[in-house]
Amino acid sequence: MTNIVPPISVLKAYDLHDPSVEVSTISNGLINHTWKLNQGNHAWILQKINTSVFQQPEWIQENIEQLGRYIQSINPQYQFVMPLSASDGTTLVEQDGNFYRLFTYIPNSQTITVVENTQQAKEAAFQFGNFTRQFANFDCSQLHTTIKSFHDLSFRYEQFQQSLRHGVQERVIQAEKWIALLASFSFIEQTYRSILTDPEFKVRVMHHDTKISNILFDQNHHGLCVIDLDTVMPGYFFSDLGDMFRTYLSPVNEEEKDLSLIQVRIDMYKAIVEGYAQGMGDVLTEKERQSFFDAGAIMIYMQALRFMTDFLNGDQYYQIQYPTHNFERAKNQITLLQQYLSKKNEFHNC
The missing domain is CATH 3.30.200.20 (Phosphorylase Kinase; domain 1)
Known part of the structure; x- marks a missing residue:
């Protein structure tokens, strides 16, 4: 390079x-x-x-x-x-x-790229929650939207529908089974729309990119601060919380082609919930607390749609290393979503 x-x-x-x-x-x-x-x-x-x-x-x-x-x-x-x-x-x-x-440069700081344990997950979730809490009384309408429709699930679902009609038809046929699975999860888009129309869900200052590498840790793995603020803009709680579920819960990431390795770890979910709730504190509404599970479903579904849409459109957005790369990513995220939804009752006991 x-x-x-x-x-x-x-x-x-x-x-x-x-x-x-x-x-x-x-x-x-x-x-x-x-x-x-x-x-x-x-x-x-x-x-x-x-x-x-x-x-x-x-x-x-x-x-x-x-x-x-x-x-x-x-x-x-x-x-x-x-x-x-x-x-x-x-x-x-x-x-x-x-x-x-x-x-x-903040001295004695470090970033990590992979969540290794529940303590790291809890600490990161606390930092992202605490970041939003700091701006609870800030008028976020003053902020620019730096990426339009970034976490708009209805927009992503419509893009997916368009790709079925106007995408590469050979790929539509190739992915038929997985497309049907994605369509079967469309109830998640309805959940998303209900959040947007419910005043109990607040528009807040959200980070929108809560991968673990966007937290600076000290040498003892305590969180120092949130970094990479380019995507900070008005949004809803599900963006930050849901993307932590999407990227922290499984021991393998979206690049993994062996779908048998994808798993959803209950202890990791619990750590994220505890850390985020502590970080956000009393600024969370009761309705938002009750919808933590929905946050993960929305963000995992959104990413699955985006990967499949890009594959059907001929790989126009995400960089690929081989012809079916986006298809494999989509299958990965669909599998993660299936496992996530199957554990709903267990998550509610956390």
């Missing part, structure tokens, strides 16, 4: 173009390109924003700056990761149509 380096002009904008500054690539990001900069005892994180995904990068910065000012006014002890200003006072540096921002 080519080692991409940040432009000298960007480093100059932050007064970090000195030869003593060491630049290394951080490889675990899937969207933005990220580097770590070291100079003596100081370190920073530099990111290039992926404008194919985030077409209005200035909206990201406006959101983060608004939230940063708010949290500073109500809880200055809360560790909120703010971008640093360049020498001209801006927090977003443009170079040849690309956009960059710089953060202070």
Whole structure:
């Protein structure tokens, strides 16, 4: 893989173009390109924003700056990761149509890419819940929607329906069994629509990307803070909670082709529920608490629809490594959803 380096002009904008500054690539990001900069005892994180995904990068910065000012006014002890200003006072540096921002590296911090135990799951769930709770009184209508229809299940279901009519028909025939399974779960989309029309479900400041690598941990695996705030925008509780269920419950991820390895772990579910409920505290409504299970069903179903839709449309969105990659991902998520739904009664006892 080519080692991409940040432009000298960007480093100059932050007064970090000195030869003593060491630049290394951080490889675990899937969207933005990220580097770590070291100079003596100081370190920073530099990111290039992926404008194919985030077409209005200035909206990201406006959101983060608004939230940063708010949290500073109500809880200055809360560790909120703010971008640093360049020498001209801006927090977003443009170079040849690309956009960059710089953060202070938090010392003695680490990220993990795979949930290894229930304590990590509970700690991450607490951090994401606590993040939303900090903004319980913030008017989230002030925030930009950085990715339109990102977690809109009705929109994703309609895309799926369109792919059945206008997609690659050979693939529609190939996936017929799995398409029928997806259609049989359409009641989940009805649950989603009922949430949107019920005032007991609040529009909140949500992270929208709650994979475990978006939590910084200390060396003792205690959570420090939430990072990667590009997708922070108005949303509903199911986005963050449901995506934790989707990505933490099974010991294998969406890339696993051996469907027999997919399993839903009750202890992991319990840890996520406990951590998230503690993090959100009393800002959760009773209706939201009663709908924790639905959150997982919505997010797993949504991802299964997205993978199948992309496969039927000829793999236009997700990167693939082989011709049936998105089909295998869809089967993975459908299997995860089947197992998840089968454990509903056990989950209600958690």
